[in-house]
Amino acid sequence: MTSLYDVAAIGNAIVDVIAPASDDFLTDAGLIKGSMILIDDVQAEALYARMAAAVEVSGGSACNTIAGLSSFGGRGAFIGKLGVDALGAVFTHDIEAMGARFGGVPLSDNVTGRCLINVTPDGERTMTTCLGAAALLDPSDVEPAIIEAAAVVYLEGYLFDPEPARRAFAKAAGLARASGRMIALTLSDSFVVDRHRGALMGFIESEVDILFANEAEITALCQTKSFEDAAEAMRGRAKIAAITRGAQGSTVIAGDQTHHVNAARVEKVVDTTGAGDQYAAGFLHGLTRGLSFDHCGRLGSLAAAEVIAHYGPRPQVSLRDLAAKAGL
Amino acid sequence: MTSLYDVAAIGNAIVDVIAPASDDFLTDAGLIKGSMILIDDVQAEALYARMAAAVEVSGGSACNTIAGLSSFGGRGAFIGKLGVDALGAVFTHDIEAMGARFGGVPLSDNVTGRCLINVTPDGERTMTTCLGAAALLDPSDVEPAIIEAAAVVYLEGYLFDPEPARRAFAKAAGLARASGRMIALTLSDSFVVDRHRGALMGFIESEVDILFANEAEITALCQTKSFEDAAEAMRGRAKIAAITRGAQGSTVIAGDQTHHVNAARVEKVVDTTGAGDQYAAGFLHGLTRGLSFDHCGRLGSLAAAEVIAHYGPRPQVSLRDLAAKAGL
Numbered sequence: 095m096t097s098l099y100d101v102a103a104i105g106n107a108i109v110d111v112i113a114p115a116s117d118d119f120l121t122d123a124g125l126i127k128g129s130m131i132l133i134d135d136v137q138a139e140a141l142y143a144r145m146a147a148a149v150e151v152s153g154g155s156a157c158n159t160i161a162g163l164s165s166f167g168g169r170g171a172f173i174g175k176l177g178v179d180a181l182g183a184v185f186t187h188d189i190e191a192m193g194a195r196f197g198g199v200p201l202s203d204n205v206t207g208r209c210l211i212n213v214t215p216d217g218e219r220t221m222t223t224c225l226g227a228a229a230l231l232d233p234s235d236v237e238p239a240i241i242e243a244a245a246v247v248y249l250e251g252y253l254f255d256p257e258p259a260r261r262a263f264a265k266a267a268g269l270a271r272a273s274g275r276m277i278a279l280t281l282s283d284s285f286v287v288d289r290h291r292g293a294l295m296g297f298i299e300s301e302v303d304i305l306f307a308n309e310a311e312i313t314a315l316c317q318t319k320s321f322e323d324a325a326e327a328m329r330g331r332a333k334i335a336a337i338t339r340g341a342q343g344s345t346v347i348a349g350d351q352t353h354h355v356n357a358a359r360v361e362k363v364v365d366t367t368g369a370g371d372q373y374a375a376g377f378l379h380g381l382t383r384g385l386s387f388d389h390c391g392r393l394g395s396l397a398a399a400e401v402i403a404h405y406g407p408r409p410q411v412s413l414r415d416l417a418a419k420a421g422l
Numbered sequence: 423m424t425s426l427y428d429v430a431a432i433g434n435a436i437v438d439v440i441a442p443a444s445d446d447f448l449t450d451a452g453l454i455k456g457s458m459i460l461i462d463d464v465q466a467e468a469l470y471a472r473m474a475a476a477v478e479v480s481g482g483s484a485c486n487t488i489a490g491l492s493s494f495g496g497r498g499a500f501i502g503k504l505g506v507d508a509l510g511a512v513f514t515h516d517i518e519a520m521g522a523r524f525g526g527v528p529l530s531d532n533v534t535g536r537c538l539i540n541v542t543p544d545g546e547r548t549m550t551t552c553l554g555a556a557a558l559l560d561p562s563d564v565e566p567a568i569i570e571a572a573a574v575v576y577l578e579g580y581l582f583d584p585e586p587a588r589r590a591f592a593k594a595a596g597l598a599r600a601s602g603r604m605i606a607l608t609l610s611d612s613f614v615v616d617r618h619r620g621a622l623m624g625f626i627e628s629e630v631d632i633l634f635a636n637e638a639e640i641t642a643l644c645q646t647k648s649f650e651d652a653a654e655a656m657r658g659r660a661k662i663a664a665i666t667r668g669a670q671g672s673t674v675i676a677g678d679q680t681h682h683v684n685a686a687r688v689e690k691v692v693d694t695t696g697a698g699d700q701y702a703a704g705f706l707h708g709l710t711r712g713l714s715f716d717h718c719g720r721l722g723s724l725a726a727a728e729v730i731a732h733y734g735p736r737p738q739v740s741l742r743d744l745a746a747k748a749g750l
Binding site for chain 2: 111113114142143145146147148149150151152161179180181184187188189190191192405406408410
């Protein structure tokens with residue numbers, strides 16, 4: 095079956111506002127290091143006013159994955175909702191500049207979503223998201239022609255929170271299934287998992303071919319103490335589960351197979367924003383090219399290593415060149 | 423004489439939009455590598471549409487210098503004009519987040535200025551600026567209380583183009599002179615110098631205590647073939663001339679003194695945007711602390727080396743810490 099796109103992603107359209115911060119700053123602001131929380135406009139203004147001078151760059155978990163896929167030379171599309179404003183123009187430009195298709199519909203009376211990201215000296219990012227227009231994604235935004243033309247539809251777990259977006263997921267999954275396409279889901283955040291454990295597990299068992307998660311998310315989903323127990327609990331529930339473990343690399347569970355993949359070496363971790371998104375980019379790029387799970391995982395590790403070595407959630411160099419250099 | 427501010431700068435309030443580009447891209451777009459040209463809204467839209475995915479970060483030559491000064495621990499203020507829009511909010515936040523005073527008045531019916539910067543693999547930046555509200559700076563924007571409270575008033579040569587801004591410079595110079603303050607000017611660009619050679623030289627001779635320029639600008643101003651001839655031609659015209667020469671370091675001319683200062687070592691030049699601005703930051707920080715010209719020049723070299731090793735025109739680490747580490 096031919097595909098116009100390798101991956102069509104549905105997620106939050108977000109511009110990241112990234113600034114350095116101390117651990118004391120997080121404590122004073124009542125933020126839990128490494129977490130993502132949703133905040134409203136008023137809270138965002140107040141936090142922003144206290145943050146250091148920042149850099150603005152297009153983000154959003156699933157769209158970061160499309161950026162990585164494009165950098166590998168893959169063909170991506172992205173569906174999300176943003177405002178008719180300067181940040182929305184930036185977000186749209188950055189998608190199209192990387193050669194991907196933007197399938198979103200801008201909303202004139204809502205602002206584009208922002209994620210205020212405080213990066214501590216250890217490279218850990220703490221995220222506070224003001225969703226704006228992104229929260230209003232609904233089934234009508236899911237253009238069938240895009241989903242039906244993509245080898246994989248990739249869904250961002252953050253969108254399990256708003257009910258209309260969850261219906262958009264169901265619509266996308268139905269379209270993908272009917273067209274014989276694969277469905278991938280990333281769990282996004284352990285708090286999202288806590289809020290929607292049952293619904294998420296049901297969706298995974300009935301719809302998901304490829305599940306992406308990190309250690310905290312998968313143990314939250316399976317309510318196990320150890321990573322190993324959680325990984326075993328997923329076997330057979332998702333056809334493929336690719337679970338990232340930071341510096342310990344990743345584990346891919348598929349049927350009775352288990353693959354451990356090492357992390358790629360990083361000189362200095364500057365900002366971990368986008369690590370999981372880029373792992374998914376590499377993995378999906380390999381998968382849509384028919385490569386082995388081990389090979390897919392190594393492409394994921396390579397992309398994650400590139401993005402954590404600098405500020406910002408998207409690759410700054412060609413991942414295709416990087417992969418060629420690494421013999422992948 | 424005590425001062426509330428070490429440096430009060432007047433310049434264009436600009437947000438930089440920075441993207442990687444090939445040399446062929448510059449040729450196709452009709453851009454001259456390393457130059458700065460002014461473009462209008464329509465041209466900016468067309469060029470932006472062709473550019474790669476970008477990063478947005480507060481810029482503007484003189485305000486970059488205030489950012490550097492703040493990073494050294496100095497006290498800065500900035501006067502410039504911007505719009506009531508998302509980029510204007512970003513610009514204002516970034517000034518205040520670094521502890522400097524923003525003395526500008528936002529304009530509700532004009533957009534904040536943008537500078538589209540294409541960075542080639544050799545690290546050279548080519549700038550195309552859409553001034554927006556920044557072009558409308560006029561004498562009424564120059565708040566006497568800010569100028570009179572600053573040890574040095576620092577003027578950005580780019581503002582020699584619009585006539586009202588030039589009158590704003592004259593007002594600021596008059597206020598500074600009457601309060602016994604120092605006046606510094608950066609030439610900004612060799613094309614600006616070509617357009618306003620006579621007026622600039624007159625302003626320098628009558629008003630300027632400290633002149634900043636690079637090799638291209640100073641030879642354009644003095645219409646000499648060699649750097650050495652230009653430097654000699656400036657002796658006595660500006661009380662102090664600090665002239666940067668890229669990898670060759672800088673030369674400080676002051677009365678009958680001549681100081682050569684080496685460039686600081688850089689592993690890899692990533693993006694030269696802001697090199698001259700940060701040199702001025704280091705130099706002025708030293709000067710307002712009563713340090714020797716040689717010491718001032720070395721602080722300038724240190725700050726320039728930091729900023730060209732990464733994307734973006736402002737320091738990403740504390741220049742105060744960097745100077746302490748370097749024994750400066």
